[in-house]
Amino acid sequence: MSKIVMNSNAFMTRKDVVCFGVLAVLLLAVFPTVLDPFRLNLFGKYITYGFVALGLVLCWGDTGILSLGQGVFFGLGGYCMAMYLKLEASTVEATKIQSTPGIPDFMDWNQLTELPYIWKPFHHLGFAIVAIPLVPVVLALVIGFAMFKRRVGGTYFAIITQALASILTILIIGQQGYTGGVNGITDLRTLDGWDIRTDGAKLILYFGSAILLLASMVLAQFIRRSKLGRILVAMRDKEDRVRFSGYDVASFKIFVFCFAAALAGIGGAMFTLQVGFMSPSLVGIVPSIEMVIYCAVGGRTSIFGAIYGTLLVNYARTTFSEDLPQVWLFAMGALFIAVVMVFPDGLAGIYRRYVDPHVERLLGVTRKPAGQITTSDTASAVVE
Amino acid sequence: MSQTVTDFLLAVEGLTVSFDGFKAVDDLSLYIDPNEIRVIIGPNGAGKTTVLDLICGRTKASAGSIKFRGTELTTMKEHQIVRAGVGRKFQNPSIYEDLTVLENLEISFPRGRSVFGALGFRRDAEVRDRIEEVAAMIFLSDFLNMQAEYLSHGQKQWLEIGMLLIQDPALLMLDEPVAGMSVSERKKTAELLHRIIQHRSVLVIEHDMGFVADIAHKVTVLHQGRVISEGSMAAVQADPRVVEVYLGH
Numbered sequence: 001m002s003k004i005v006m007n008s009n010a011f012m013t014r015k016d017v018v019c020f021g022v023l024a025v026l027l028l029a030v031f032p033t034v035l036d037p038f039r040l041n042l043f044g045k046y047i048t049y050g051f052v053a054l055g056l057v058l059c060w061g062d063t064g065i066l067s068l069g070q071g072v073f074f075g076l077g078g079y080c081m082a083m084y085l086k087l088e089a090s091t092v093e094a095t096k097i098q099s100t101p102g103i104p105d106f107m108d109w110n111q112l113t114e115l116p117y118i119w120k121p122f123h124h125l126g127f128a129i130v131a132i133p134l135v136p137v138v139l140a141l142v143i144g145f146a147m148f149k150r151r152v153g154g155t156y157f158a159i160i161t162q163a164l165a166s167i168l169t170i171l172i173i174g175q176q177g178y179t180g181g182v183n184g185i186t187d188l189r190t191l192d193g194w195d196i197r198t199d200g201a202k203l204i205l206y207f208g209s210a211i212l213l214l215a216s217m218v219l220a221q222f223i224r225r226s227k228l229g230r231i232l233v234a235m236r237d238k239e240d241r242v243r244f245s246g247y248d249v250a251s252f253k254i255f256v257f258c259f260a261a262a263l264a265g266i267g268g269a270m271f272t273l274q275v276g277f278m279s280p281s282l283v284g285i286v287p288s289i290e291m292v293i294y295c296a297v298g299g300r301t302s303i304f305g306a307i308y309g310t311l312l313v314n315y316a317r318t319t320f321s322e323d324l325p326q327v328w329l330f331a332m333g334a335l336f337i338a339v340v341m342v343f344p345d346g347l348a349g350i351y352r353r354y355v356d357p358h359v360e361r362l363l364g365v366t367r368k369p370a371g372q373i374t375t376s377d378t379a380s381a382v383v384e
Numbered sequence: 385m386s387q388t389v390t391d392f393l394l395a396v397e398g399l400t401v402s403f404d405g406f407k408a409v410d411d412l413s414l415y416i417d418p419n420e421i422r423v424i425i426g427p428n429g430a431g432k433t434t435v436l437d438l439i440c441g442r443t444k445a446s447a448g449s450i451k452f453r454g455t456e457l458t459t460m461k462e463h464q465i466v467r468a469g470v471g472r473k474f475q476n477p478s479i480y481e482d483l484t485v486l487e488n489l490e491i492s493f494p495r496g497r498s499v500f501g502a503l504g505f506r507r508d509a510e511v512r513d514r515i516e517e518v519a520a521m522i523f524l525s526d527f528l529n530m531q532a533e534y535l536s537h538g539q540k541q542w543l544e545i546g547m548l549l550i551q552d553p554a555l556l557m558l559d560e561p562v563a564g565m566s567v568s569e570r571k572k573t574a575e576l577l578h579r580i581i582q583h584r585s586v587l588v589i590e591h592d593m594g595f596v597a598d599i600a601h602k603v604t605v606l607h608q609g610r611v612i613s614e615g616s617m618a619a620v621q622a623d624p625r626v627v628e629v630y631l632g633h
Contacts, residue, residue: 228502230487234480241478244440245492245547246466247502255499 011225015363019304020214027210037199044206044274046314049074050213051267053295053306054220055260060292061300062224063256064236065153069161070264070291072168073136075283077265079172079179080135082278083119084128085188085196105187110177118178125192132269133262140261144254151250162285169284184279188272196273209270216263217303223259224303232256293332296339299348309347392451393418393585394439394555399448401438408434410609412448416555421586423596425620426606427630432589433475435606436557439587440472441465452555467497471553475560477540481533485524485543488532489515492547514550521579522546523572538569542576549580556580557587562595574598593631605630 012020031043052070059065092101098108103115121127143164147157172179180186188196195201223229235242235249243249272278281287290313298309313335320328343349396414400407409431416422424432437443439450441462450457457465466472480488493514496505519525522542527535532543541561548556561577562570574595577586581599590596596603596617603620605613607630613623620626 223503226503227490227496227505228499230483230491231502233482234491237482238478238480240442240474241480242491243462244442244466244472244474244478246463246494246497246551248461248463248497251499252502 011222015360016221018363020217023217023304023307024214027214028207032203032206037202040206041202041274042318043311043315044202044209045271046311047206047209047213048267048271048274049291049294049314050307050310051216051270052260052264052291053298053310054213054216054303055263056292056295057300057303057306058220058223058232059256059260060295061302061306062229062232062236063253065253065257066158066292067161067257067260068158068285068292069163069165069288070260071283071285071288072161072165073140073261073264074268074271074287074291075168075172075278075280076136076139076268077132078268078272078278078282079185080122080128080131080265081269081272082185082188083122084125085191085272086185087115087119087123088192089187089189104180104185106180106183106185107177112177116178133265136261136265137258140258141254144250144257148250148253148257153253162288165283165285165288169280172280172283180279182280184277184281186277186279188276191273197276202274205270205274209274212266212270213307216266217307220263220303228252228255290332293336293339297335297346299346299351301345302348302352305346305348305351312347392416393420393453394587395449395451396435396439397449397451399435399438399445399450401434401443401446407609409438412606412609412611414604414611416585416587418554418585419583421581421588421599421601422604423588423590423600423602424604424606425590425593425596425630429608430606431609432606433559434609436472436559436587436589439465439557440470463497466551466553467494469554471548471551471556473544473548473556473558473561475563477537477544479532479540479543479547482531484529484531485519485535486515486528488543489518489546489550492550494551518546518550521549522576536569538565538573541565541569541573545573545576545580553584555585555587559589560591561588562590562592570595 027047032040035043052074056067056070059067086104090102090104095101095103095105095108098105100108100113103112104119107115122131143161147153147160152160172184173182175181190196196205224232231242231247231252235252239249242252268278268283271282294310294313295306296309297313298307299305313332317328317332320331339346345352392415394414394416396412399409399412399414401409412431412435414422414435424435426432434443438445439452439457441457441460441464445458448458452465452468452470455468457468457470460468480491483491490507490511493511495511496502515528516525519528522545524535524539524542524546527539532540535543541564545558545561558577562573565573570592577599588596588599600617602615603613603617604611605620605623605626607625612629613620613626615623621631
């Protein structure tokens with residue numbers, strides 16, 4: 001007869017530790033050694049998209065909620081950071097040539113004579129740090145309540161999130177005096193007095209992003225390996241059964257949507273810090289869909305796959321854009337079609353099928369029953 | 385002394401639901417005592433499954449009331465009805481095919497049902513003991529680690545029954561529990577049902593008359609959304625209206 005073991009130590013198997021180790025070495029040792037400062041900064045930017053892809057693994061891959069508006073949350077986090085940085089850059093001293101010194105330059109150009117109320121709290125770094133995950137979460141909470149409590153899902157939900165991305169872009173561009181309009185918020189200089197434009201600062205920000213991403217992945221892993229994680233997968237496949245097991249399905253969907261929004265917000269803030277500006281072109285429909293593609297290429301049911309997918313697609317994008325800019329969009333489209341038609345589980349699916357068996361033999365891990373390959377991420381904590 | 389509504393475990397009164405003018409259930413009343421085993425029979429399209437859907441909140445009633453231990457169910461959400469003590473087995477086995485038998489039972493264990501409760505849920509001794517107990521009862525002790533997808537049809541039915549059982553509901557509703565089973569599976573299931581229906585009320589939809597005669601305390605016959613006969617198996621079988629619409633065919 002089978003024996004059931006406690007799952008207290010099941011949240012990381014030996015294999016997970018190895019996977020985390022490989023990624024950590026790659027991000028924290030290999031990239032900083034082999035890449036020049038300019039390339040490393042680009043990879044730092046790619047990492048910030050990794051936060052969004054990670055959120056999509058839980059939200060889309062596990063729970064089946066496809067959001068085509070993650071750019072909104074990325075943007076909200078990014079703008080919260082940009083607002084703080086902009087205020088710090090707009091000292092009376094630095095803006096004395098303006099007709100109203102002490103306010104951001106674009107406000108002065110738009111004939112604003114006073115700092116708007118929503119900007120005022122962003123004088124404080126503490127407020128900005130809290131707002132970065134919280135503002136996206138509050139918006140996700142409102143949308144989640146409105147949609148999931150009414151059982152709106154699937155395609156309808158995807159369309160609504162896409163509309164949201166469109167609305168936010170229009171709002172930002174239209175309210176030029178408050179948001180910087182189509183140019184975004186630019187000319188960001190210091191974070192609490194620390195110059196973020198130097199190579200040294202960029203190196204530190206790269207490491208900060210990488211470590212934060214790894215920490216977020218550990219948290220995501222913890223959620224996925226808990227009963228909550230299994231309920232998310234169960235909801236994707238048999239929503240009614242979960243409901244009739246006594247769970248309020250909507251609240252679980254709201255939770256995972258908010259979690260993905262918070263991660264996207266953090267990614268957006270790290271983006272602003274490393275790239276030095278935030279603009280509406282980074283938060284609209286197109287970037288939102290690209291974020292879904294990163295996740296799909298990597299494998300939407302694997303947190304590692306999603307991160308590798310993000311890095312790879314972005315690297316390819318940069319390379320193509322430099323050499324054959326006109327080809328890139330076609331290549332991206334072809335890639336997405338290929339993922340959908342040929343390898344629906346993305347890179348992670350290919351890895352699981354062809355590479356994983358060899359790795360397991362190497363590690364001396366016993367093979368699970370064949371049927372569990374597709375759900376190896378939610379592997380049971382059971383031994384014979 | 386006559387019974388009042390509050391003496392019943394479940395009191396359904398004047399229940400009506402119409403889909404685009406078609407009344408699938410029409411002014412139906414039904415009373416179930418504690419520890420009673422009630423079987424609903426009737427021809428296809430009589431509204432049997434719809435009655436279960438209405439009780440468990442899957443379909444909203446157009447009119448009427450459903451009182452469970454004196455609480456009105458028609459205004460409650462599905463998960464609240466489950467937590468109040470009503471368990472429902474679907475006609476086709478409804479289990480989580482990607483998860484193992486163990487995980488299927490664990491998700492059904494009535495603890496950690498809130499978001500953060502689920503996050504902090506631990507498989508402690510109480511959970512393990514209960515899962516092992518239920519698994520033994522549904523003949524799946526040796527299959528705990530198997531992915532549910534690979535179980536036979538009968539085993540899937542048992543697993544779903546086990547998922548209900550682990551919640552220990554006061555009212556258990558089963559929709560054709562022996563349908564599609566082999567003879568030996570059917571025999572084992574009947575045995576299983578006999579054991580699990582002790583100390584609780586059960587509402588069963590079933591076509592297998594041998595099985596019905598075996599378990600039913602009382603039989604309710606539905607036809608076109610209405611109750612046409614109710615009573616003991618013998619009384620129902622002797623009712624000329626029942627013979628005409630159902631048993632005679």
